[in-house]
Amino acid sequence: MNGWAPRVALVALGLLCAGAFAAWWLHSYERVEHRLPLPPAGEAAYNPLYALRLALRADGVEATSRQRLDLDAHPPGPRDTVLLLGDPGTLAPREVEALLAWVDGGGHLLVSTPRGRRMAAAPASGLLTRLGIELRAAGGCERMHLPGQEQHVEFCGGTRFIPRGVDPELAWGDFAAGFVFARLRRGEGAVDVLAAHDFVVNGALDEAPHAALTRQLLDRNYGRGTIHLVYAASMPGLWRLLLERAWMAWAPLLLALAAWLWMRLQRIGPVLPSPPEQRRSLLEHVQASGEHLRRYGRAALLHAAVREAFLDRLRRRDPLAAALDGPARVAAIAARTGLAAADIEHALREPRPRDGNDFRQRVARLIDMRRRL
Known part of the structure; x- marks a missing residue:
């Protein structure tokens, strides 16, 4: 009987310590919910204008999105709006003519200048060239103030531009530093040229300044027609992409190939004597x-x-x-x-x-x- 007493006391002490630890844990720690953003899935994973399309439809505006402009299959109406998210320099001359004719009839077109410095000059038949847009180097940010919101900056690192031979209806910027926005009147319609379109993509519309700026840009034909969201215009040729975008990869490889060929090139100089024949006589x-x-x-x-x-x-x-x-x-x-x-x-x-x-x-x-x- 005396041998069981220490064991019972030890078990009771262990249970008491476990109960005290559980009481301290429940009193000191609180269960809270923590949300982790998941990566986009489905169409949101490849369509950067998916959130904008849903927001427009929720506001009662007809909106469609597609990867290619495809004017033959999807001709815009006279009061429609077309937003081109890609580089307008990739458009074919036939598409440029069709877009400008549509704008003259009352359409509203929104395009952005290409990112980065282009190695090749813009073609004369390009959309920006036809609009009289002269590209400048990338500039700094522009301050944007929205009532009730903190100070905000926009168009950071965008390629600025200068409108030549045309007086913008609306503009943001100056001729010294370059413009980040200009609305050019053409016939019954207008073309908006911006230094960047990154504020309209998925994830950016959560910020109130981005949503307000997007709403102001779409105000011309807002609610009067369909808004066509084109997030990838026709792709340029492979060799053009390699020449303009992949030179940082192929230029060092080309230099390495030239060095390898130079190392193995026969040198020009006096004729060397023939090597002596090996003597194989055993004697x-x-x-x-x-x-x-x-x-x-x-x-x-x-x-x-x-x-x-x-x-x-x-x-x-x-x-x-x-x-x-x-x-x-x-x-x-x-x-x-x-x-x-x-x-x-x-x-x-x-x-x-x-x-x-x-x-x-x-x-x-x-x-x-x-x-x-």
């Missing part, structure tokens, strides 16, 4: 090896090799003479070869060091003795 290699050994004082090795060759043939031709030693062997060799015993004994002895004449004599005698066996 020449043997002779060169012998000259090398003799030059470095190893003539005794060459003499020993010649003497061993002579004794090897002697063992095959006259085993009895080869088995003898000393003067007896010299006498047997002299009897077989017909040479003097003194010459044979002189040839069999090791030559004197650094004495080339003595080396040649002994080797020549050994060769002669081997030939006589």
